Amino acid sequence: MKTLLANRLKMLLASLLVVFSAYFGILTGSPVSAVDCETGNSRAVSLQTASERLSFKPNETVKKTLRVKNNGCETYTFKVEATPYAPDADTYQNTFEKESQWTQISRYIGFEKTEYSLAAGESIDVPYTINVPSEDRIAAGGQYAAIAVIVDKGTNGNGVNIVQRVMYQIYGQMAGDIAEDGAVIDWNIPFWIADGELRTTYTVKNDGNVDFGAYGKLTVTGLFGGTVYETPEKSREYVLAFPETTPPEQEVSWQDGHFGIFWVEQSVEIFGKTTTHTQLVFILPIWFLILLTIALILVIAVIVREVRKRRHSPSRKGRK
Numbered sequence: 001m002k003t004l005l006a007n008r009l010k011m012l013l014a015s016l017l018v019v020f021s022a023y024f025g026i027l028t029g030s031p032v033s034a035v036d037c038e039t040g041n042s043r044a045v046s047l048q049t050a051s052e053r054l055s056f057k058p059n060e061t062v063k064k065t066l067r068v069k070n071n072g073c074e075t076y077t078f079k080v081e082a083t084p085y086a087p088d089a090d091t092y093q094n095t096f097e098k099e100s101q102w103t104q105i106s107r108y109i110g111f112e113k114t115e116y117s118l119a120a121g122e123s124i125d126v127p128y129t130i131n132v133p134s135e136d137r138i139a140a141g142g143q144y145a146a147i148a149v150i151v152d153k154g155t156n157g158n159g160v161n162i163v164q165r166v167m168y169q170i171y172g173q174m175a176g177d178i179a180e181d182g183a184v185i186d187w188n189i190p191f192w193i194a195d196g197e198l199r200t201t202y203t204v205k206n207d208g209n210v211d212f213g214a215y216g217k218l219t220v221t222g223l224f225g226g227t228v229y230e231t232p233e234k235s236r237e238y239v240l241a242f243p244e245t246t247p248p249e250q251e252v253s254w255q256d257g258h259f260g261i262f263w264v265e266q267s268v269e270i271f272g273k274t275t276t277h278t279q280l281v282f283i284l285p286i287w288f289l290i291l292l293t294i295a296l297i298l299v300i301a302v303i304v305r306e307v308r309k310r311r312h313s314p315s316r317k318g319r320k
Contacts, residue, residue, distance in 0.1 A: 043153045043164070044071040045078060051169040054130075056105065056143065058175065062130040066168055068116070068149055069123040077117050078151045080126055082109035085146040085169055092248050096146050096167060102243050104138045105130065105172050106145035132174075140176025141209025142243045144169075173210060181208035182241060182270040186249070189264050189279040194286050198254040200266050206241035212271055214239050216252040219265040228262060229254050259283050
């Protein structure tokens with residue numbers, strides 16, 4: 001009996017020790033690192049910031065630094081290189097290979113050295129210099145580049161070499177003749193929807209030489225007035241339009257819409273100016289429309305019948 005009791009007590013103490021160790025490990029975060037290292041994520045890299053906006057003047061020298069951190073579990077060597085940065089013309093996904101007049105600044109980015117060794121958990125500042133050329137060698141307006149931080153993560157089980165590239169994006173503006181020219185070229189607000197989620201879209205076009213952010217929002221009012229919904233400031237839809245591009249259409253929605261008839265105003269802000277479109281929207285279920293259609297048909301049928309009866313009534317014939 002005493003042996004059984006002692007064994008149960010040992011099991012209880014062991015369980016408490018496991019729970020305490022797990023809890024303490026969660027607080028310290030040490031098991032997470034161990035799991036990451038054990039699952040092969042021993043080399044990981046991050047940047048203090050993902051992007052930066054810079055202004056350039058002809059023939060000036062801009063000196064900056066980029067902070068790189070080793071989030072992995074072992075020391076590794078990483079490389080840095082400058083690349084163009086622009087959206088793909090068809091998919092609008094970020095690309096870092098194609099050059100254009102808007103990516104020329106990437107040619108003038110240099111480094112003190114291009115290879116660094118970084119211990120686990122440590123950070124390092126990578127200095128870089130932008131030697132801005134004369135105005136006859138680079139276009140005024142938007143100039144875009146990226147700095148690639150490249151880590152060789154070794155080979156996987158199939159013998160394929162894995163390379164991680166983290167991109168630091170530079171949004172530059174070259175002094176000179178600046179043209180801010182953007183507009184909403186298409187929009188759509190549905191006239192009727194069956195469920196309670198109202199989705200609207202808009203498309204912008206940038207005909208200028210600097211990028212802009214287009215911010216869309218909805219303002220919904222009742223049929224006879226009174227604001228029902230307005231897109232919160234922090235939830236306003238945003239798209240970045242690069243020079244001479246047309247980004248894909250953007251969606252602005254009212255997800256918790258309810259049944260009714262509303263005036264819907266879609267507004268899009270570009271360069272501080274707002275373009276608005278307003279339309280009457282019916283948010284009604286299909287069964288309601290079917291009943292409304294049947295009722296309308298019945299009313300029309302009654303009206304037609306009454307008109308025919310009056311045309312053929314005896315009193316009307318007698319007056320003739």
